[in-house]
Amino acid sequence: MAGARRNKSYRLTGIYDRRSREVPFNAEVAEVEVDNPLALDAGEKIVAVRSIRGDPLGRLHAHHQIDEAQYRGGRAFQNDWERGERGPQAVDPTREYVDGTRSREPVTEDQRRAVLRLNRVERELGTDGAALVHDVLVLGLTMDQIGERRAVRTQRWNDYFARRFRECLDRLALIYGFATEGRAQRAKQRSK
DSSP states (O other): OOOOOOOOOOOOOTTTOSEEESSOOOOOEEEEOOOOOOOSSOOOOEEEEOTTTTHHHHHHHTTTOHHHHHHHHHHHOOOHHHHOOOOOOOOOTOOOOSSSOOOOOOOOOOHHHHHHHHHHHHHHHHHHHHHHHHHIIOOOHHHHHHHHHHHHOSSSHHHHHHHHHHHHHHHHHHTTTTHHHHHHHHHHHOOO
């Protein structure tokens, strides 16, 4: 007679690897640790793969060229920009067609606060810093492309733009509350 079956735990967490094995030949990906959406316990993390191909901020963070506070400050700026932007919008096919004109949607409180924060960011960074942050975080340009737009194509200018962009990210981290003034000063001293 076969042996008695013992009750086994059927907890399957940690057994399956959900990462993609095949990526396109031109993909640029980085592993990142995120909260487990299927976790039973709060705070469990898993390793996921994210695309950094069209994301200059994600690329800098994945290559450890910027720290977590700079990364989160840059993401907060991008979030405010998306909320505050009121440019061309797609046509909504679910709305009734009347005469082709669209009434403007009212400005929400979130949009107003985002625009106020963006105005403060522009004051703090100055015109050149705000333009540099916009070029990288909103338009997704590289330092080479920024140099081409400004008609300066040397490595020295690229290094200047990269250094200035990191200074702007430090400032964004301070503005959005992800860093303190003392921490920013210590980081500046280490980079010298």
